[in-house]
Amino acid sequence: MNRLKDKVAVVTGGAAGIGKETAKVFLLEGAKALLVDIDEEALKKTVKEFDNANVKYCQADVSKASDVKKYTQEALDVFGRIDVFFSNAGIEGTSRPIAEYPDEVFNKVIDINLKGVWHGCKYVIPKMAEGGSVIITSSVAGLKGFQGLGAYVASKHGVIGIMRTAAIEFAERKIRVNTVHPGPVNNEMMRRIEADISPDDPLQAQQGFEAIVPFGRYAEASEIADLVIFLASDESKYITGSTHVIDGGLMAG
Numbered sequence: 001m002n003r004l005k006d007k008v009a010v011v012t013g014g015a016a017g018i019g020k021e022t023a024k025v026f027l028l029e030g031a032k033a034l035l036v037d038i039d040e041e042a043l044k045k046t047v048k049e050f051d052n053a054n055v056k057y058c059q060a061d062v063s064k065a066s067d068v069k070k071y072t073q074e075a076l077d078v079f080g081r082i083d084v085f086f087s088n089a090g091i092e093g094t095s096r097p098i099a100e101y102p103d104e105v106f107n108k109v110i111d112i113n114l115k116g117v118w119h120g121c122k123y124v125i126p127k128m129a130e131g132g133s134v135i136i137t138s139s140v141a142g143l144k145g146f147q148g149l150g151a152y153v154a155s156k157h158g159v160i161g162i163m164r165t166a167a168i169e170f171a172e173r174k175i176r177v178n179t180v181h182p183g184p185v186n187n188e189m190m191r192r193i194e195a196d197i198s199p200d201d202p203l204q205a206q207q208g209f210e211a212i213v214p215f216g217r218y219a220e221a222s223e224i225a226d227l228v229i230f231l232a233s234d235e236s237k238y239i240t241g242s243t244h245v246i247d248g249g250l251m252a253g
Contacts, residue, residue, distance in 0.1 A: 003233040005030035008079040010071065010124065012062050012116065013089035015042035017187040018137065021221035022086060022228045027052050029229060031084065034075045036060050038089075062089045062116030068123045082128045084232045087120045088137040089113075090155075092189050095148040095196040106151040113155035114162075121166045121177075131174045135231045136163050138179040140247050148197070160243060167241030176240035178231050183247030184209045186218040215248030 009026045013019035014035030023046075026033050032054040037043050040059040047057050058074040060067035075082050093109040094102065117136055125134060141149060142156030160179055167177040184190050190209075194202035210216055227246050230236055245251050 002030040007083035009084035011086045012036040019088040022225040063111035068119040093151040109151040134177040181245045183250040213248045
């Protein structure tokens with residue numbers, strides 16, 4: 001414990017899923033945390049559940065530059081500094097072939113998943129303490145294609161380019177920037193994807209995903225959190241500009 005003692009972390013998409021689980025571990029490791037999400041009620045519920053004086057929240061839409069500036073300033077006003085930025089907010093879009101993909105859904109996926117990361121790197125990193133760590137949630141879909149998930153795949157490929165550029169640009173201040181690439185995770189996003197792919201039998205879709213994972217199961221959010229904590233801590237002080245796959249062997253084949 002105390003791997004993040006006295007550090008301040010900002011977590012987008014912090015009200016649920018990987019963001020919520022990671023924020024919980026941040027707190028257990030001695031950090032203070034600002035949770036950011038578009039869903040204010042979910043934020044309030046999460047903060048109440050944590051019951052910890054070191055966690056606060058800020059409702060924000062990561063696709064809007066003004067909101068990103070708002071949550072950045074909130075972290076500085078409340079905690080005085082930012083040491084860790086977990087840029088995690090994202091949506092899955094829908095499951096349709098490229099030729100049939102709705103333009104409005106594509107635009108929303110890009111706005112949140114890609115522009116949200118861009119805005120975060122643009123407005124949060126310059127305000128971070130020297131030697132800080134930025135962790136961006138990509139996906140195995142950032143490393144290979146998946147039929148029907150073109151918008152999600154495009155957005156998750158794109159954040160790798162942002163990560164690599166930011167890693168170079170902020171290296172002088174020893175700020176590390178990395179991406180994590182989960183395979184399927186046992187959370188609400190996968191429940192929606194399963195239902196979208198196979199409305200009549202979502203379990204069939206789940207079994208199909210599990211069949212391509214050598215470990216034969218989805219990851220748990222806590223397992224992704226373990227990797228993020230390592231990248232946030234001083235244990236990773238010489239790691240930057242890197243992609244970190246956590247997928248039960250899916251990308252090995």
